[in-house]
Amino acid sequence: MDFRSESPLSIGAPSSVQALVDYKPLRCIVKLGGAAITRKNELERINEESLGSVCSQLREAMDSETTDTPDEVLGMDWSRRPGVSIDSMVDEFGEQPSLVSHSSFVLVHGAGSFGHFQASRSGVHKGGLHLPLVKAGFVATRISVTSLNLEIVRALAREGITAVGMSPFACGWSTHRRNIAFADVSQISSALAAGFVPVLHGDAVLDHSQGCSILSGDVIIRHLARRLLPEYVVFLTDVLGVYDRPPTHQNAKLLREIAVDEEGNWSIVNPKLEHVEKQVEITVVSHDTTGGMETKILEAAVIAKLGINVYITKAGTEHSLRALKGEITDEWLGTVIRSSKKQLHAFTGESG
Amino acid sequence: MDFRSESPLSIGAPSSVQALVDYKPLRCIVKLGGAAITRKNELERINEESLGSVCSQLREAMDSETTDTPDEVLGMDWSRRPGVSIDSMVDEFGEQPSLVSHSSFVLVHGAGSFGHFQASRSGVHKGGLHLPLVKAGFVATRISVTSLNLEIVRALAREGITAVGMSPFACGWSTHRRNIAFADVSQISSALAAGFVPVLHGDAVLDHSQGCSILSGDVIIRHLARRLLPEYVVFLTDVLGVYDRPPTHQNAKLLREIAVDEEGNWSIVNPKLEHVEKQVEITVVSHDTTGGMETKILEAAVIAKLGINVYITKAGTEHSLRALKGEITDEWLGTVIRSSKKQLHAFTGESG
Numbered sequence: 191m192d193f194r195s196e197s198p199l200s201i202g203a204p205s206s207v208q209a210l211v212d213y214k215p216l217r218c219i220v221k222l223g224g225a226a227i228t229r230k231n232e233l234e235r236i237n238e239e240s241l242g243s244v245c246s247q248l249r250e251a252m253d254s255e256t257t258d259t260p261d262e263v264l265g266m267d268w269s270r271r272p273g274v275s276i277d278s279m280v281d282e283f284g285e286q287p288s289l290v291s292h293s294s295f296v297l298v299h300g301a302g303s304f305g306h307f308q309a310s311r312s313g314v315h316k317g318g319l320h321l322p323l324v325k326a327g328f329v330a331t332r333i334s335v336t337s338l339n340l341e342i343v344r345a346l347a348r349e350g351i352t353a354v355g356m357s358p359f360a361c362g363w364s365t366h367r368r369n370i371a372f373a374d375v376s377q378i379s380s381a382l383a384a385g386f387v388p389v390l391h392g393d394a395v396l397d398h399s400q401g402c403s404i405l406s407g408d409v410i411i412r413h414l415a416r417r418l419l420p421e422y423v424v425f426l427t428d429v430l431g432v433y434d435r436p437p438t439h440q441n442a443k444l445l446r447e448i449a450v451d452e453e454g455n456w457s458i459v460n461p462k463l464e465h466v467e468k469q470v471e472i473t474v475v476s477h478d479t480t481g482g483m484e485t486k487i488l489e490a491a492v493i494a495k496l497g498i499n500v501y502i503t504k505a506g507t508e509h510s511l512r513a514l515k516g517e518i519t520d521e522w523l524g525t526v527i528r529s530s531k532k533q534l535h536a537f538t539g540e541s542g
Numbered sequence: 543m544d545f546r547s548e549s550p551l552s553i554g555a556p557s558s559v560q561a562l563v564d565y566k567p568l569r570c571i572v573k574l575g576g577a578a579i580t581r582k583n584e585l586e587r588i589n590e591e592s593l594g595s596v597c598s599q600l601r602e603a604m605d606s607e608t609t610d611t612p613d614e615v616l617g618m619d620w621s622r623r624p625g626v627s628i629d630s631m632v633d634e635f636g637e638q639p640s641l642v643s644h645s646s647f648v649l650v651h652g653a654g655s656f657g658h659f660q661a662s663r664s665g666v667h668k669g670g671l672h673l674p675l676v677k678a679g680f681v682a683t684r685i686s687v688t689s690l691n692l693e694i695v696r697a698l699a700r701e702g703i704t705a706v707g708m709s710p711f712a713c714g715w716s717t718h719r720r721n722i723a724f725a726d727v728s729q730i731s732s733a734l735a736a737g738f739v740p741v742l743h744g745d746a747v748l749d750h751s752q753g754c755s756i757l758s759g760d761v762i763i764r765h766l767a768r769r770l771l772p773e774y775v776v777f778l779t780d781v782l783g784v785y786d787r788p789p790t791h792q793n794a795k796l797l798r799e800i801a802v803d804e805e806g807n808w809s810i811v812n813p814k815l816e817h818v819e820k821q822v823e824i825t826v827v828s829h830d831t832t833g834g835m836e837t838k839i840l841e842a843a844v845i846a847k848l849g850i851n852v853y854i855t856k857a858g859t860e861h862s863l864r865a866l867k868g869e870i871t872d873e874w875l876g877t878v879i880r881s882s883k884k885q886l887h888a889f890t891g892e893s894g
Contacts, residue, residue: 234622264674268660268682269689270586308620319736322616329699329738330620332706333692337621340688347681354684360712362729377714384671384748386681396736 216382216420217293220514221411223427224302226505234304234334236341243506244426245349251514252293252351266347294382296414298390300407304338305331309404317400328402331394332359339391354386358393358405365405366398375417408489415493423493424513425486426505431525432487434463444523449530450494490527500527568734568772569645572866573763575779576654578857586656586686588693595858596778597701603866604645604703618699646734648766650742652759656690657683661756669752680754683746684711691743706738710745710757717757718750727769760841767845775845776865777838778857783877784839786815796875801882802846842879852879
């Protein structure tokens with residue numbers, strides 16, 4: 191089965207824009223988990239350290255030709271920031287800078303401590319736009335999540351990543367009974383083809399059955415994976431991966447490899463657990479009201495079924511860098527979710 | 543000629559979303575001029591006073607049933623702001639609040655002192671996405687203009703206006719030789735039909751001929767007017783309207799009424815000027831590199847030709863409030879640009 195036989199960039203994008211740019215197959219879709227980039231117990235606080243580390247690793251993973259060249263980064267956030275003078279930014283790009291050619295990535299981030307307060311306080315996820323509180327909550331939720339999106343785009347741009355924010359609501363995406371009803375990816379394809387890194391996010395959107403709903407980052411990832419067929423998908427979160435019980439539990443075991451068959455049933459390949467189906471108590475570790483680890487596995491299973499490997503690991507570690515590069519070895523710590531028809535090279539080659 | 547015979551909300555919007563909401567014809571498209579809402583001589587500085595006044599007048603104009611009820615405003619910006627505690631916001635919406643039913647408006651803002659530095663420094667408007675500086679400038683420009691958009695949406699939301707930011711780039715809009723090539727308005731129609739106030743802005747977009755370009759707020763207004771057929775269009779700027787010479791000039795005369803014929807030729811109806819065509823020296827007063835007053839008249843003329851009155855006036859004055867309400871009388875100061883086939887009621891009734 192060749193998933194690349196149909197060019198993913200041909201879906202609905204104006205052909206004349208495409209003709210101008212080089213075709214690059216999509217390498218990776220990355221979910222920046224809300225728990226990894228925000229401080230989950232503080233309202234609307236970014237975890238600057240973790241976000242900075244994620245951006246730096248993303249740049250390293252995207253730069254296919256270079257290794258570490260932080261000195262040559264062309265920062266692309268030329269806007270006011272507290273304590274940074276604009277003049278210094280002007281000097282920075284006084285000469286024609288060189289820009290590393292990125293391999294193509296799409297990023298999707300969760301909301302973490304942004305948006306959830308506004309959404310849950312007003313019940314946007316339950317719909318009912320005729321209710322004043324829901325309509326106000328819709329506006330407030332979008333303000334919160336787009337604030338986060340802007341900060342993430344800026345952090346990426348400072349690392350020299352050609353990030354462009356694209357809100358699902360502005361893209362015209364909508365749901366029906368909370369499932370995606372309309373989500374044209376043509377503007378995302380066009381942005382990719384032009385050499386940009388689209389940055390999407392969980393958003394409040396219109397819903398055809400209940401007026402409005404929350405479209406989660408995980409559902410967006412699944413949809414994009416289906417339409418754009420990346421080589422692999424990475425979920426960055428605040429724990430190493432999926433465990434058989436809450437990771438704080440003394441005997442919690444990291445599930446390192448999960449295989450998904452054609453019917454979507456999944457089984458744990460590594461480690462070998464006894465009575466596995468009864469033992470696995472999937473834990474909701476993430477500060478994500480739209481879906482915890484269980485949702486993540488289910489969404490990941492749908493992607494794996496397409497023949498696309500999904501890597502779940504902890505942001506800001508050597509394991510996240512390897513996952514972003516698609517270089518999974520035996521030493522790698524995290525959870526791989528893959529099609530049962532597709533063997534994992536490193537694992538099977540070295541340990542099987 | 544009845545411009546309302548075709549429902550503007552039927553253009554491309556998913557029908558099931560529309561079925562859920564009441565149909566409201568679009569009342570007004572407003573351009574918030576960059577010169578009116580930002581401090582033009584200071585990089586990326588909002589003119590808070592002027593913006594606050596614009597938002598307050600917009601709310602008053604939108605509330606068709608009520609007059610001034612500032613005490614009952616349900617603020618919709620529930621995000622962190624310096625010096626404002628989140629707890630006070632929670633209390634604010636403790637009870638089910640009442641929300642005034644807005645008549646439908648679309649807002650488009652210019653960039654003012656946002657975006658222009660980044661765009662002109664890198665030459666985004668000239669295209670050439672293969673050049674690193676242009677690509678970096680594209681990213682930097684979008685960061686700057688979306689920052690402004692977010693701040694304007696927040697200011698509107700604090701006034702109880704159901705504002706939703708919609709970036710043309712994210713909407714998938716593109717240009718060809720700097721003119722609009724693809725600009726589907728279905729997501730804007732859907733947002734309007736659901737009771738929201740879309741807030742668009744001048745943006746960096748992909749261009750089919752030169753790679754990228756700047757799509758100005760004025761061009762967006764013209765496109766939206768054609769597709770959505772509002773009752774009237776208002777341009778808010780930092781001078782009272784169009785003058786026969788630079789408004790700082792001692793003898794400068796405000797052109798109060800301009801008529802546009804079917805070929806797009808325009809003539810000054812009020813005041814009566816001698817040798818008018820040679821005298822009129824259209825002045826570029828606005829801090830807008832994508833188009834000054836001359837562009838504004840030309841764009842306005844295209845709209846007026848459709849039978850839609852265009853009112854140009856100074857933001858934050860009694861005249862801007864009247865324009866936003868569509869209530870133009872003899873005392874009103876500003877420039878009306880209208881179709882030569884359509885008489886202006888107030889002027890013809892009271893002074894003619």
